[in-house]
Amino acid sequence: MLREAVLKNGGGWHGHGWVGDGKWIVKKGNVSSTGRCLSCSEQLACVDTNEVETQKFVDSLVALAMERKAKMNSCESDVVFSEFQDWLEKHGDYEAIVDGANIGLYQQNFVDGSFSLSQVLPSILCIKISTNFLFFHFFFCFRNPLKYSTNGPPNL
Structure with a gap:
């Protein structure tokens, strides 16, 4: 189709x-x-798209994400991502899912690989305003420790 x-x-x-x-x-x-x-x-x-095509698309995105994680040499990544998939399957009926890690790393050039959490909340608020989504956001992090920019973690 x-x-x-x-x-x-x-x-x-x-x-x-x-x-x-x-x-x-x-x-x-x-x-x-x-x-x-x-x-x-x-x-x-x-x-x-019908349900079958949508599922094929989701499966291809999952495969790409798993492949990318595997390239990062993380033993825990497959387990964590699978746990997130299971959780999302049980709880997820969302209009939008924001990848906070990619937002937090956007235009960051810290030598130690820091992550700017202060970019995540404004991005979510911008999406809410520009799309008129009436949703409440929540924030979660994977188990891996985060390194913050020199500003430290924001008050979310």
Whole structure:
């Protein structure tokens, strides 16, 4: 179904195939409530996936995450990620899940590999404001110890 919709609508990049060819123009933009790109005026295709396709997509993301963790040589990572998957399966019906680790590491260049927790809460608040999500956030960390930037941990 997904492949048919992509092909029917000219591919995944405004009619130039899935990846496209030629020179790309990359810039920030917005999408209207009708699905029109306000930057280039193209109508974006709506692709609805069934439960099987959605599960395949989730499985592929999990496989990528596990592969990345394995490359980090962490013995505990597979167990921790599996525990998170199990917890999410039991408790999760979320509109958005924010990867605090990636936000906390964004544009960080600390020699000791520090992590800026002070970037996480503003990011979550920004998502809440920009999307009008009416959700309460919670914050959790994996068991691995965190190294903070010189500002120390924020008051969350």
